[in-house]
Amino acid sequence: AQSVTQLDSQVPVFEEAPVELRCNYSSSVSVYLFWYVQYPNQGLQLLLKYLSGSTLVKGINGFEAEFNKSQTSFHLRKPSVHISDTAEYFCAVSRGYNFNKFYFGSGTKLNVKP
Amino acid sequence: DAGITQSPRYKITETGRQVTLMCHQTWSHSYMFWYRQDLGHGLRLIYYSAAADITDKGEVPDGYVVSRSKTENFPLTLESATRSQTSVYFCASSPGGGVSEAFFGQGTRLTVV
Numbered sequence: 258a259q260s261v262t263q264l265d266s267q268v269p270v271f272e273e274a275p276v277e278l279r280c281n282y283s284s285s286v287s288v289y290l291f292w293y294v295q296y297p298n299q300g301l302q303l304l305l306k307y308l309s310g311s312t313l314v315k316g317i318n319g320f321e322a323e324f325n326k327s328q329t330s331f332h333l334r335k336p337s338v339h340i341s342d343t344a345e346y347f348c349a350v351s352r353g354y355n356f357n358k359f360y361f362g363s364g365t366k367l368n369v370k371p
Numbered sequence: 372d373a374g375i376t377q378s379p380r381y382k383i384t385e386t387g388r389q390v391t392l393m394c395h396q397t398w399s400h401s402y403m404f405w406y407r408q409d410l411g412h413g414l415r416l417i418y419y420s421a422a423a424d425i426t427d428k429g430e431v432p433d434g435y436v437v438s439r440s441k442t443e444n445f446p447l448t449l450e451s452a453t454r455s456q457t458s459v460y461f462c463a464s465s466p467g468g469g470v471s472e473a474f475f476g477q478g479t480r481l482t483v484v
């Protein structure tokens with residue numbers, strides 16, 4: 258079965274500091290990769306996605322992620338976080354023979370402190 | 372309004388009762404999904420549908436029933452609710468074609484007492 262691992266359940270960080278949220282996946286076939294953000298009591302919104310092409314993907318709100326096939330990773334980064342980035346972040350994958358099913362990691366809660 | 376809407380947003384029900392969560396999308400997306408969100412588990416796929424009258428099980432289908440008689444609606448029914456089904460349920464849709472993300476509703480918080 259497809260596995261998506263988010264290595265950190267919680268990440269505390271001070272405002273204006275850089276942050277990296279880690280995501281690893283396991284798949285023997287090609288994948289599409291996604292990062293979603295969930296603000297309190299809301300649904301999930303897409304931050305960015307990797308389908309093909311450049312391995313560095315830029316998304317909304319200043320976030321970016323890098324697809325590393327050899328390490329099967331898709332880590333999310335932001336060079337300078339704001340209080341408003343406090344939310345839960347989910348990594349998701351769809352895999353080669355059924356791109357229309359999405360599998361999610363367990364989520365990482367980003368807590369930005371003033 | 373365009374988009375994907377879930378109803379109700381909050382629901383409390385008793386053990387053993389049948390409850391149906393509604394999901395409606397206005398984009399005519401082919402694919403629709405039901406996920407449950409629990410602490411420590413992220414989102415787990417319950418059922419999905421590739422088109423009207425086509426549904427399939429996800430990772431955690433036991434205790435749930437779905438139907439999709441119309442493209443825009445994808446209700447989820449708990450036939451006999453149990454406390455372990457207390458969760459936040461998210462409906463999502465996707466146009467399919469392999470290159471599109473899923474679009475999510477606001478969620479339904481279900482409490483089974």
